[in-house]
Amino acid sequence: MTYSTTVFDGRTPDLTELYRRMCVLRHLDLALDHLSHQGKIKGPMHLGFGQEAAGIGATAALRRGDITTATHRPHAQYVGLGLPLGPTIAEMMGRADGQCGGRGGHMLIADPDYGLLSPSGIVGHSLLLAVGHGYSQKLANAGDVTLCVTGDGSVNSGAFNESANMAALWQLPVVIFVENNQYALSVALERSVHETELYRRGWGYGIPGIRVNGNDVEAVRDCVAHAVRRARTGGGPTLVEAVTYRSADFSGADRGGYRDITEAERFTDPLSIARDRLIAAGASAERVDATDRDARQTVADAVAFAEASPWPDASELVEIAHKWDGTRI
Amino acid sequence: MRPMTYAQALNDALRQEMRRDEKVVVLGQDVAVYGGIFGATHGLLDEFGPGRVVDTPISENGMVGAAMGMAMSGLRPVVEIMYSDFLTLAMDSLANGAAVFPFVSRGRIKIPLVVRTQGGPGGSAGPQHSKSIEQWVAHLPGIHTVMPSNPADAKGLLTAAIRSDDPVVMFEHKALYTTEDLVPEGEHLTPLGTAAVIHEGTDVTIIAISGMVRHALDAAARLSALGVSTEVVDVRSLRPLDTQTLVASARKTGRVVVAHETWLRYGPTAEIAAVIMEEAFEDLHAPVARVGALAVPYPASPSLELAVLGGADDIVWAASKLMTTRLVRPQSNEMRGIR
Numbered sequence: 001m002t003y004s005t006t007v008f009d010g011r012t013p014d015l016t017e018l019y020r021r022m023c024v025l026r027h028l029d030l031a032l033d034h035l036s037h038q039g040k041i042k043g044p045m046h047l048g049f050g051q052e053a054a055g056i057g058a059t060a061a062l063r064r065g066d067i068t069t070a071t072h073r074p075h076a077q078y079v080g081l082g083l084p085l086g087p088t089i090a091e092m093m094g095r096a097d098g099q100c101g102g103r104g105g106h107m108l109i110a111d112p113d114y115g116l117l118s119p120s121g122i123v124g125h126s127l128l129l130a131v132g133h134g135y136s137q138k139l140a141n142a143g144d145v146t147l148c149v150t151g152d153g154s155v156n157s158g159a160f161n162e163s164a165n166m167a168a169l170w171q172l173p174v175v176i177f178v179e180n181n182q183y184a185l186s187v188a189l190e191r192s193v194h195e196t197e198l199y200r201r202g203w204g205y206g207i208p209g210i211r212v213n214g215n216d217v218e219a220v221r222d223c224v225a226h227a228v229r230r231a232r233t234g235g236g237p238t239l240v241e242a243v244t245y246r247s248a249d250f251s252g253a254d255r256g257g258y259r260d261i262t263e264a265e266r267f268t269d270p271l272s273i274a275r276d277r278l279i280a281a282g283a284s285a286e287r288v289d290a291t292d293r294d295a296r297q298t299v300a301d302a303v304a305f306a307e308a309s310p311w312p313d314a315s316e317l318v319e320i321a322h323k324w325d326g327t328r329i
Numbered sequence: 330m331r332p333m334t335y336a337q338a339l340n341d342a343l344r345q346e347m348r349r350d351e352k353v354v355v356l357g358q359d360v361a362v363y364g365g366i367f368g369a370t371h372g373l374l375d376e377f378g379p380g381r382v383v384d385t386p387i388s389e390n391g392m393v394g395a396a397m398g399m400a401m402s403g404l405r406p407v408v409e410i411m412y413s414d415f416l417t418l419a420m421d422s423l424a425n426g427a428a429v430f431p432f433v434s435r436g437r438i439k440i441p442l443v444v445r446t447q448g449g450p451g452g453s454a455g456p457q458h459s460k461s462i463e464q465w466v467a468h469l470p471g472i473h474t475v476m477p478s479n480p481a482d483a484k485g486l487l488t489a490a491i492r493s494d495d496p497v498v499m500f501e502h503k504a505l506y507t508t509e510d511l512v513p514e515g516e517h518l519t520p521l522g523t524a525a526v527i528h529e530g531t532d533v534t535i536i537a538i539s540g541m542v543r544h545a546l547d548a549a550a551r552l553s554a555l556g557v558s559t560e561v562v563d564v565r566s567l568r569p570l571d572t573q574t575l576v577a578s579a580r581k582t583g584r585v586v587v588a589h590e591t592w593l594r595y596g597p598t599a600e601i602a603a604v605i606m607e608e609a610f611e612d613l614h615a616p617v618a619r620v621g622a623l624a625v626p627y628p629a630s631p632s633l634e635l636a637v638l639g640g641a642d643d644i645v646w647a648a649s650k651l652m653t654t655r656l657v658r659p660q661s662n663e664m665r666g667i668r
Contacts, residue, residue, distance in 0.1 A: 067402060103433045110434040117401045117438055118430045125426060128391060132398020132406075139354075139380055140403070162391025169386070320432065324470035326522060326569030 012225065013060050016283070016291070018217045019274045022052040023295035025079040026271060029248070031299050032075070032092060032106070036252050040307070041092050043105055046073040050215075050247030053270030054179045056080045057220025058147060058242070061228045062115070065144040067133045069126035070119035071151055072107045073179075081114040085298065086305030095309035102312040124159030126150045127176065131163045134172030134237075145173040145231040147224070153184030155198055164239070168205040173231035175224060176207070176239045179214065181246035186258040202239030214242030215270040218277075244270075330511040338480035338512045339369040339445070339501070342487040343407065345516065347377050350405060353491055356383040356392060357409030357445075366411060367447065367506045389418035393444060397426050397496075400442040405491060413448030413500055414460045427496040428471035439494045445487070447501040449540045449590055450638055454503070456626035459634075461539075461591035463500045467567035473497040473521045474567040478542035480510045482565060485519025493521060502540040524571035526578060530560035533584040533648045536575055536601055538564045541588040541620075541639070548644035557652055567597055575601060576608040583614035584651040588644050593621040618647040 013021070029047040036045045048055055055076020059068060062081075070077040078088050083099070091098025092106040099111050107121035117133065120126060130148030137144045154160055155178060167174045178198055182189050189196050202209030208230075212223040220242055227238035245267040249256065278288050333341065347353045355361075355370055355377075361384040364371035374382040385392045389410060396406040410416045416423075423444070430438050450459040467474040473495055477483040483501065490497035527542070528549050537545035542563050549559035562578050564570070579585045585605055587598040602617040620639040628634055 069398075100433050101435055103435065108429075108433050110430065110438050112434075112437055117398075118434065120426065120430075122421060122425045124421075125394065128394025128422060129398035129401065129426075131391065131395035132400070132404075133402045134398075135395065136399050136402035136404050159390060159394065162386070162388035163395070165386055166388065166391055166395060321470065324569055326566075326572050 012221070015218055015274060015278055015281070018056055018060060018221065019271070019278060019288070020291050020295060021056045021079055022217060022271050022274060023292045024085070024298060025052050025056060025076055027296045027299040028075060028079060028085065028089075031303050032089070035089075035093065035303070041106070042094070044251045044253065045106060046251050047248040048073055048075050050267065050269065051179060051181055051244045052076065053217035053274070054214035054220055054242040054244045055149070057217040058149060058177045058224050060221040061225035062145075062147060065115070065142065067115045067117060067137070067144070067146045068149065069130045069133065069146065070116065070149045071123070071126055071154070072121040073151070074107060074109070074119040074149075077116060077119065077149060078109060081116055083109065083111055083114055083116070085302035089302050089306035090309040093306050093309070094311070095306060096312040097306070097309035123151070123154045124157035127154060127159050127163035130174050130176070131166045131172060134167060134174040135170060137173050138170065143232045145175065145228050147228070148174055148176045150176065150178055151184075152178060152180040152182070152189055152198060153192070154178075155201060156192060164202070164205045164207060167237040168207050171234070171236035174237045175227040175231055176202075176237060177224060178239065178241045180241050180243050183246055183250070183259075185250045185254075188258075197241075199239055199241035207237050207239050209239040209241065211241045211243060214244030215267055215273060217270060217274055331514050332509050333480050333512040334507055334509045335477075335480045335483050335501070336368045336506040338484040339487055340371055340373075341512070342484040342491070343370060343373060344376065346488060346491045347373065347381065351381075352403060352405045353407065354381045354383065354399065354404050355407045355409070356385050356396060358385055358387060358411050360384060360409050365409060367503070369445070370409065389415050390422055393419035394422040394426065396442050396444075397422055397440055400440045400496070401430065401438055405441045407443040407445060407491060410444060410446035412458050413446040413462050414457050416444070416446050416462060417465070419444075420465060423466060423472060423496070423498065424469055428469040431495065432471055440496045441494045442496040443487070443490045444496075444498045445501060446498070447503045449502040449504060450622070450627045450634055451504040451540065453629055453631045453634055455629035459627040461500070461589070463567055464591070464596045466498045467597065470568070471496070472568070474500070475521060475565060476500045476502075476539040476567065477519075477565065478502070478505070478537075478539050478563050480508065481512045481517070482519050482563075484512050485517045486521070486565065488516070489518045489521050492518070497521065500539065504540055519565070522566045522569040522571055524565055524574040525563045526560060526574065527563050528559065528561035530558040530582065532558045532582055533586065533651055534560045534562060534578040534582045535644055535648065536562045536564060536578070536585060536587045538567070538589045538597060540590050544641040545588055545644060547641040548648065551641065551645050552648055555649070557648065559648065564597070564601070570600070570604065572604050572608065576605060579605045579609040580612040583612050584648070585613070586618045586620060586644055586647045586651065588620040588639060590638060591622055592624050593619055594624065596621065615651045618651055620644050620647055
């Protein structure tokens with residue numbers, strides 16, 4: 001299977017480009033938060049504030065033909081893989097121009113053109129699917145890899161154990177990327193696990209495990225790139241733990257009350273880190289600000305596209321239902 | 330046509346499809362070196378190698394979930410789940426994955442996945458190795474649920490399942506693997522979503538599923554000796570349900586017994602009875618009768634298991650009652666006030 005997309009241009013994105021993608025993601029989530037509060041997006045909404053570097057850094061090392069699996073918090077993959085934002089927001093609003101015509105919503109945007117076969121809102125699915133994708137890639141022997149994005153909450157699921165074992169057993173070209181954002185909804189990591197250094201779990205399966213600062217987008221890019229190279233050349237799976245912090249609520253339904261607000265101070269905002277580094281490397285503040293402004297405009301244009309999109313036609317669903325009920329039509 | 334057991338027919342289908350399409354892979358517990366606990370995958374490892382015939386760890390959700398991922402990325406996996414009781418562990422992958430992703434993606438993501446498993450009582454295997462949980466899967470739009478009752482359909486349905494771009498779960502029956510019958514050689518497909526009238530009659534219809542089909546044929550022979558002309562319909566596909574064939578037979582005879590091995594409540598017999606009530610009510614001479622199992626877990630003791638199961642006796646008894654109903658109330662118009 002091959003994918004056509006503009007984001008994989010064969011070059012590894014530099015910090016300027018990574019910063020741009022993080023700005024787009026930040027503005028996308030700001031816009032989605034607003035749309036949710038306006039009631040224009042119904043249902044759960046899992047935003048990625050604070051985790052931009054982990055998500056954007058992870059997809060930076062991929063090329064055309066690679067596959068990415070994702071979770072209920074998948075916006076970083078949407079932006080990182082370069083999905084068009086207008087349809088992406090339309091999908092979250094349940095409109096006809098969404099990639100899935102409104103059937104999937106914000107957690108389930110499948111777009112095979114970008115190697116995104118299906119994120120899933122079920123914790124653990126991204127691991128199970130990655131084993132299957134990796135197996136297909138191993139048999140095809142074209143050097144393609146699967147980036148399996150998952151979270152700290154998933155490591156306690158049975159799916160993690162089953163998938164990590166199979167990925168190691170069959171030496172699959174899979175990078176298990178654990179975004180450790182410290183919380184599974186309201187439960188802090190240290191209240192879910194005794195061993196909080198999650199990368200160490202890899203070794204139990206015979207999978208090299210490595211921990212990276214998840215708020216440093218270049219560090220994430222380089223760490224994942226190394227794991228991707230291993231996978232491409234037959235070296236098997238790697239477990240990368242990116243340590244970050246979910247500054248966002250779990251979802252729009254989060255009642256709060258479970259976090260000490262000072263704990264966020266341990267983490268520097270990933271966009272600030274990237275911005276400071278760009279300026280230290282000689283970029284002008286005006287240029288960096290312009291990147292941010294352009295990102296805001298890009299998102300605003302996409303929101304306008306989505307708001308203009310009509311509601312989907314339900315008649316297709318009736319036909320599908322007839323097929324599965326066995327009613328002749 | 331050639332005589333084959335049900336297990337050999339499955340093996341024949343797998344071998345032919347693996348020869349035909351290199352994307353077909355087989356995985357499951359004990360399927361490779363050992364050849365499957367019922368022998369359905371015997372010899373495949375030697376012919377197709379370890380890349381395409383894969384022994385898996387005991388990871389039911391992992392196996393079905395991974396196979397779903399394979400199917401989404403170009404392969405056509407056939408997973409064997411040793412007992413359908415264990416399929417409960419993989420319901421997440423089926424209900425939240427295979428049934429969902431093709432729909433959500435508007436068909437851009439296809440999941441040509443086949444899950445083969447076996448269920449059914451009759452082997453004193455006890456309550457964790459005898460269940461029929463096909464209704465769990467058949468409840469899900471987006472997945473085909475098929476149940477072959479004979480070797481020819483085992484080959485035909487498995488072949489059709491492998492070639493389908495939709496996910497298919499095939500429930501085989503543990504008591505049928507060693508049964509032998511004539512099977513078409515070469516390519517043989519039984520279309521998914523079709524029932525079959527396997528014995529024609531005019532007085533009463535027995536609609537039977539999987540292991541109950543042999544009891545239905547037995548009952549038909551005994552009813553024939555009593556002067557009752559009995560039609561037997563093999564459901565074969567629980568979803569999509571071939572409502573046309575079922576309803577046509579119900580309209581023809583006006584009396585219907587629906588027989589399945591498992592519990593009645595919320596199961597296929599209830600569903601089929603409802604369809605017949607909805608579509609053939611005007612032609613019924615009596616309410617639809619049902620035969621199934623007592624609502625208890627299947628006990629291990631052979632004598633208790635027999636007591637729990639429905640069989641040919643129950644079908645004959647149910648059909649006889651329907652015939653009696655006709656004698657008491659010969660005018661079908663009068664029947665319409667019942668229930």
